[in-house]
Amino acid sequence: MSSTRYERQGRVAVITLAHPPINGISAALRSSLLDHLDLALADPEVQAVVLAGNERAFSGGADVKEFGSPLALREPRLPAVIAALESSPKPVVAAVAGVCMGGGLELALGAHYRVLKADAQLALPEVKLGLLPGAGGTQRLPRAIGLEAALNMIVSGAVLPGARFKGTALADEVVDGDPLPAAIALAGRVVDEGLPLKRLRDLKVAEPQAEAFLQFARNSVAATSKHFPAPLKCVDAVSLSVGKRFDEGLRLEREMFLSLMNTPESRALRHVFAAERAAAKLPDVPDDTPLRTIARVGVIGAGTMGGGITMNFLNVGIPVVLLEMKQEALDKGLATIRRNYDNSAKKGKLKAEQVEQRMALVTPTLSYDAFKDVDLVIEAVFENMDVKRQVFETLDAVCKPGAILASNTSYLNLDAIAATTRRPQDVIGLHFFSPANVMKLLEVVRGAKTAPDVLATCMALARRIKKVAVVSGVCDGFIGNRMLARYGAAAAGLIDAGALPQQVDGALQAFGMAMGPFRMGDLAGLDIGWATRKRRAAEAGVAMTPSVADRLCEAGRFGQKTGAGWYRYEAGRRDPLPDPLTVGLIEQFRHDRGITPRRVDDGEVVERCIYALVNEGARILAEGIAARASDIDVVYLNGYGFPAHRGGPMLYADTVGLPTVVRALRRFAAEPGADASWQPATLLLQLAAEGKTFN
Ligand code: NAD
DSSP states (O other): OOSEEEEEETTEEEEEEOOTTTTOBOHHHHHHHHHHHHHHHHOTTOOEEEEEOOSSEEEOSBOGGGTTSGGGGOSSOHHHHHHHHHTOSSOEEEEEOSEEETHHHHHHHTSSEEEEETTOEEEOGGGGGTOOOTTTHHHHHHHHHOHHHHHHHHHHOOOEEGGGGBTSTTBSEEESSOHHHHHHHHHHHHHHTTOOOOOGGGSOOOOTTHHHHHHHHHHHHHHHOTTOSHHHHHHHHHHHHHHSOHHHHHHHHHHHHHHHHTSHHHHHHHHHHHHHHHHTOOTTSOTTOOOOOOOOEEEEOOSHHHHHHHHHHHHTTOOEEEEOSSHHHHHHHHHHHHHHHHHHHHTTSSOHHHHHHHHHTEEEESOGGGGTTOSEEEEOOOSOHHHHHHHHHHHHHHSOTTOEEEEOOSSSOHHHHHTTSSOGGGEEEEEEOSSTTTOOEEEEEOOTTOOHHHHHHHHHHHHHTTOEEEEEOSSTTHHHHHHHHHHHHHHHHHHHHTOOHHHHHHHHHHHTOSSOHHHHHHHHOHHHHHHHHHHHHHHHTSOOOOOHHHHHHHTTOOBGGGTBSSSBOOTTOOOOBOOHHHHHHHHHHHHHTTOOOOOOOHHHHHHHHHHHHHHHHHHHHHTTSSSOHHHHHHHHHHHSOOOGGGTOHHHHHHHHOHHHHHHHHHHHHTSTTOOGGGSOOHHHHHHHHTTOOOO
16 A cells, blocks of 8 residues: 555645654655655646645654564655655645644754644654754754744754644644645645745755854753753754755755764664563563553552552543542542642642642542542552451452452562452552652552453553553562662672772662662662561571671661661751761671671672673573563663663663673672672573674
């Protein structure tokens, strides 16, 4: 099937982009567009051309399915197609509705006239993929809407409605309805009145203070884009529209585009973009799996997690029944939800009536009777198997058949939880991250018996509440926390060896982590890990391995909530202050264990902690707990503050080179008394030996 349609309407040829879902500019679309343009130019009866999309999209830009494939580079490339439109001897009018982004907008900028629907969504979002618009966008947009407006759009990638461009050379007309009839009428007028073929390339950028403005822009962009080269390159490219001839500007823009394409930062951002889309697809659950209806949700536990989880549903208009054991806990949980909304209202993010609308969607309860008609229940009670068992037994007794029963457990065995019910096929893990109303990640834990439609329903629900969902199999800690345990152990090992918390945190933050492991521990509460270590030791029937972390907890230092943990905190403040008492505890610990402290450099901190993540990630992949390496990256980027410019731990390992990772791990594993987990994972060894990568 052709990706563009051709139709004659009297003396106007209408070329319609027809490549669902959003008219991505594929190689096939580019070549069929050019063929249809040639057809129109060759037909003596055709006097003008209208280029249109559909209601949903003029075009969303490059076809993501062809990203990185030879098709993306196949001739005719986009700049050639745009040049053909722009140099057409017959007038070309673009009719723009819906999404008009990236290459789609660049295409529209090549037309002589444009009719925009008022609510069309226009953007040049290439910067979000570490790129700049590479098909004339940086040269034509400033000529169309002025230097400052164009620069803001290109540097931010922001989406603006068609109505915003009224009165600029970007919009010859702005209409409320379908732009196609208006575009056909305009084409007719251009012919009848002999109006000129307006080419944006012929305009001059009007900006008297261009140089001063560009210098100001460079300074402010540099200050806010430290890990990313693309935003500054966008400024450079746009500045060419002022000083250079159009063709020279185009040539240099293309050069800059291609050089950005080869940066690790752009590679990382494009990886993230593709990875998040891939994570939504489940290899063995077909796209057309019928979904269960989720119109009403129950949440159990109104503590740290339950409250935040509840807000996700209220935010999108789904009513929630919230259950607690005691009225006091229920009141406290509700008050926290209201306070969060009130804070958003104070910042102007919500209107007062929206706060009330959302609060009105919660039904607080102390009785499971209220769960009779809910479609999904999410349990967020204490992390204790006996408590969870009781909760699921009760749910099994009261919930209607087909209701989905979910646990927010961080570590517990989901299959064991499912086994406490007579409907394990309806049980699933929905592991939110704290604060649950803010963090983007949702680990969807698939039990051995979880039904495919339950899984598909939860993935669709995740999209509805605007989460990035990744499916994990069942293991201790699932994808994210299981890897985090190795990362934490590596960090703790560095303290034992001679480093201090502030050095380890500093090195990892310089690498790009949002927060170092010890700051993160203080924030989450050190008592949680302590309880887990005690539970594991008890389950395994062994003594706990001594650790500085346990000594901190024994001293009542649980982190921010007790005013001290690895760091100390002044009342009402959250900045971590180095604490001589912690240093004392660490030194005593080393002394008791007969450790002579050594110098640890920052490079070693990063190697040990990040390679520990990679090594456990490889095991998780080999065991099928994660379906793809990129799923692991999505977890770390959205749930653990891993820096986007590095694309996640697995892509980072690919970038460093797997043989390099293996050599370092072997070195760590060979140290006296080294933990067995430093042994390189079999999959890692195999990929490194075969010269392959994770992604
Ligand atoms: P929390 O202690 O803040 O809240 C638990 C709430 O559950 C309390 O309000 C308690 O009164 C209530 N509760 C306990 N037993 C109950 C019962 N039988 N019926 C009704 N209510 C009951 O704990 P939290 O941090 O919100 O953790 C809840 C769950 O979420 C745990 O499984 C935990 O592992 C998981 N989780 C926590 C985090 C986190 O960062 N805190 C992150 C992800 C997952």
